[in-house]
Amino acid sequence: MSRLKIVVLGKGGVGKSSLTLRFIVDKFIEDYDPTIEDHYIKKVLVDGYYSEVDIADTAGQEEYYTIRNNSAQNADGIILVYSITSLNSFEEAIGIIEEIIIIKEKKIPVILVGNKSDLRKEREVPDTYGKKIEEKYKFIFYETSAKYNVYADEIFFEIIREIRKEKNKNNEKIERKEKKKSCIIL
Ligand code: GDP
Numbered sequence: 001m002s003r004l005k006i007v008v009l010g011k012g013g014v015g016k017s018s019l020t021l022r023f024i025v026d027k028f029i030e031d032y033d034p035t036i037e038d039h040y041i042k043k044v045l046v047d048g049y050y051s052e053v054d055i056a057d058t059a060g061q062e063e064y065y066t067i068r069n070n071s072a073q074n075a076d077g078i079i080l081v082y083s084i085t086s087l088n089s090f091e092e093a094i095g096i097i098e099e100i101i102i103i104k105e106k107k108i109p110v111i112l113v114g115n116k117s118d119l120r121k122e123r124e125v126p127d128t129y130g131k132k133i134e135e136k137y138k139f140i141f142y143e144t145s146a147k148y149n150v151y152a153d154e155i156f157f158e159i160i161r162e163i164r165k166e167k168n169k170n171n172e173k174i175e176r177k178e179k180k181k182s183c184i185i186l
């Protein structure tokens with residue numbers, strides 16, 4: 001079974017740990033230490049196939065986040081989180097997207113997540129902002145609530161699907177190349 005590396009990115013306080021723990025232990029932990037950066041390994045069944053996922057819940061970045069020397073460098077997929085209650089966290093997410101696109105020469109699946117959808121009265125980021133990014137970059141976009149378990153698991157299932165699709169495409173390319181090679185030999 002292949003291990004899929006997923007990295008959860010985004011500004012501090014947006015709910016990266018809450019979403020990750022929702023998926024791993026199905027609990028909402030109110031005050032999770034914001035400085036803890038941890039990995040979780042879990043076997044998950046998606047669409048009839050098992051995958052082992054390695055989820056990196058990142059923490060404690062500097063003012064402006066850079067993925068250059070980070071675990072995101074060799075990730076198979078990225079869950080990029082902002083909070084719908086913070087325009088600033090959305091802007092930071094856009095900055096990270098631009099960086100991902102510049103740095104990653106190969107296409108990497110990204111799911112854009114607007115978390116804290118339960119805090120409707122404090123909304124600063126209209127859902128149309130996320131939808132525009134979805135259209136522009138062809139990323140999947142969800143609004144979630146880790147607190148009330150709204151689409152919290154789905155974002156992990158979706159990134160697994162996207163990573164599998166990407167890996168299959170790459171495998172097909174390799175197969176085709178090998179077929180070509182064998183033609184030359186024959
Ligand atoms: P991180 O720094 O991105 O890992 O964020 P945390 O997961 O530690 O969450 C930061 C704060 O937001 C904590 O007080 C959480 O309880 C709260 N929080 C996280 N997700 C939600 C959510 O979906 N709804 C609400 N209302 N609060 C949330």
Ligand code: MG
Pocket residue numbers: 016017018032033034035036057058059
């Ligand atoms: Mg955290």
